[in-house]
Amino acid sequence: MTPQIPEYVLSLESILRPFVMTIALGLIWLGAARMPASAKSRYTTAGVLSAVLLGWEAIAQYLGAANTYLATIENPPAVPTILFGLLIPLAVAAIALWRSESIARLVSAIPLHWLVAAQVYRVAGGIFLVLWADGRMPWQFALPAGIGDVATGIVAVVVAAQLGQNAIGAHRATYVWCLFGIADLVVAIAMGAMTSPGRVHLLALAAPNLLVTAYPLVMVPTLAVPLALMLHGLVLLRLQRAAASTRQLAAA
DSSP: OOOOOOHHHHHHHHHHHHHHHHHHHHHHHHHHHHSSSOHHHHHHHHHHHHHHHHHHHHHHHHHHHTTTTOOOSSSOOSSOTHHHHHHHHHHHHHHHHHHOHHHHHHHHHSOHHHHHHGGGGGGGGGHHHHHHHTTSSOHHHHHHHHHHHHHHHHHHHHHHHHHHTTOTTHHHHHHHHHHHHHHHHHHHHHHHHHHSSSTTOOSOSSSOOOGGGSTTTTHIIIIIHHHHHHHHHHHHHHHHHHHHHHHHHHHO
């Protein structure tokens, strides 16, 4: 049986997803405008990345709306198929960054503070707290996921402002924020699996987490979460390169 989705969730999703996609597309074209390459190379790379991003969104929406990942009490999945929707985009992004020099140059041209500020959309994770208060989601998932997301989204703005002003300790604060944001996502994924019908359903047995694999909330683990992990990965990569450059200058 497909769980009933509250109207306020549908309303929020109809606003949030275009907002997230606008942020992601904006980062791509910002990087294209700043990357060191010819205009043809810059905008071809941005166009390809934009098409891939929109294609990813379309596939995630189609699979989610078709209940491909749906886990119910009557039909718990033998294999948590939602992990494919989470891990495949991450694998594709990592391979593309590793194999394509033009993509690597584009993402390296995006200002670091914008990569951080982009995750302001994580404050929308507060919807999990609303669903818990409404009795529609178990606290074991909703509280850590909701509180962690809201905190990550709010602090992203503060850390981005520090980076933009080149404040002392800004890179260290960014590193700590990044690790916290990744830990929040890992905990949310784990608790989502442990509270939903399936082989690892160990918590919330009396009132399982049915909404997280139902459309449109399934777009969170199959679109919003992988995108957030990609952004965190890019930030950590940039911080690592900046630290290495600083060490080289010090040695010289």
